[in-house]
Amino acid sequence: MFKNKIFDTHAHYDEEAFNEDRDTLIRQMHENGIGKIINVGADISSSLKSIELARKYDFIYAAVGVHPYDAEHMTEEDYKMLQKCCKSFKVVAIGEIGLDYHYDDHDAEAQKYWFERQLQLCKEAEMPVIIHSRDASQDTFDIIKKSGVRKGVIHAFSGSAELAAEYVKMGFYIGVGGVVTFKNAKKLVEVVEKTPLTRILTETDSPYLSPTPFRGERNNSQNLRYVVEKIGSIKQMDPETVISVTYENAEMLFF
Ligand code: NI
Numbered sequence: 001m002f003k004n005k006i007f008d009t010h011a012h013y014d015e016e017a018f019n020e021d022r023d024t025l026i027r028q029m030h031e032n033g034i035g036k037i038i039n040v041g042a043d044i045s046s047s048l049k050s051i052e053l054a055r056k057y058d059f060i061y062a063a064v065g066v067h068p069y070d071a072e073h074m075t076e077e078d079y080k081m082l083q084k085c086c087k088s089f090k091v092v093a094i095g096e097i098g099l100d101y102h103y104d105d106h107d108a109e110a111q112k113y114w115f116e117r118q119l120q121l122c123k124e125a126e127m128p129v130i131i132h133s134r135d136a137s138q139d140t141f142d143i144i145k146k147s148g149v150r151k152g153v154i155h156a157f158s159g160s161a162e163l164a165a166e167y168v169k170m171g172f173y174i175g176v177g178g179v180v181t182f183k184n185a186k187k188l189v190e191v192v193e194k195t196p197l198t199r200i201l202t203e204t205d206s207p208y209l210s211p212t213p214f215r216g217e218r219n220n221s222q223n224l225r226y227v228v229e230k231i232g233s234i235k236q237m238d239p240e241t242v243i244s245v246t247y248e249n250a251e252m253l254f255f
Pocket residue numbers: 010012040096205
């Protein structure tokens with residue numbers, strides 16, 4: 001167990017996967033080394049549930065937004081709802097929003113439209129953004145650049161070290177989670193190697209992306225210890241330093 005507490009900047013405890021033991025699990029977080037958690041919305045309903053969790057637990061904060069998978073169903077009413085949500089207690093970011101071209105049936109136009117609109121909401125609400133980008137590196141980068149938003153994190157970063165450097169130059173943080181522990185994580189290892197620790201955030205994406213040795217199982221924030229150990233070994237740093245610096249990064253970005 002580490003002395004310092006870890007910040008999980010990206011989790012989805014509202015999801016069904018936690019229905020059986022959500023409260024028990026969340027109540028154990030502190031004694032298992034987790035300091036704070038941001039519960040991230042992916043549509044209106046999960047955004048509202050994130051706000052509820054933040055109300056219930058003092059160490060949980062909320063992000064609200066509509067994920068690219070739901071973009072084609074998003075309406076003006078949803079947008080107004082998000083505007084309202086931004087003003088709610090303990091909402092600290094807009095997300096997760098972005099582009100995802102992984103599946104063939106994606107509606108790229110709807111995704112781009114609502115991504116741009118939600119980025120404008122970040123500016124209006126003066127909040128950082130949590131970006132989801134999959135198989136859409138160039139469009140994501142171009143849209144963010146054009147939007148003028150300069151505060152946020154690229155969640156589950158999967159691009160090159162060069163792209164990470166571009167984002168850092170623009171003012172963004174790089175989100176690193178369980179994937180960095182995978183055997184085939186060469187590209188992400190290089191990103192971690194070359195990105196200053198002061199620009200890295202720790203995250204799980206629970207219940208997804210469990211690190212080795214729990215790959216494929218349900219993830220939870222406590223598994224971040226494997227992630228900070230891996231970051232420490234890549235950067236040849238004490239894991240305690242990794243934990244305290246990344247915690248401070250999250251504090252700077254979200255509070
Ligand atoms: Ni997520």
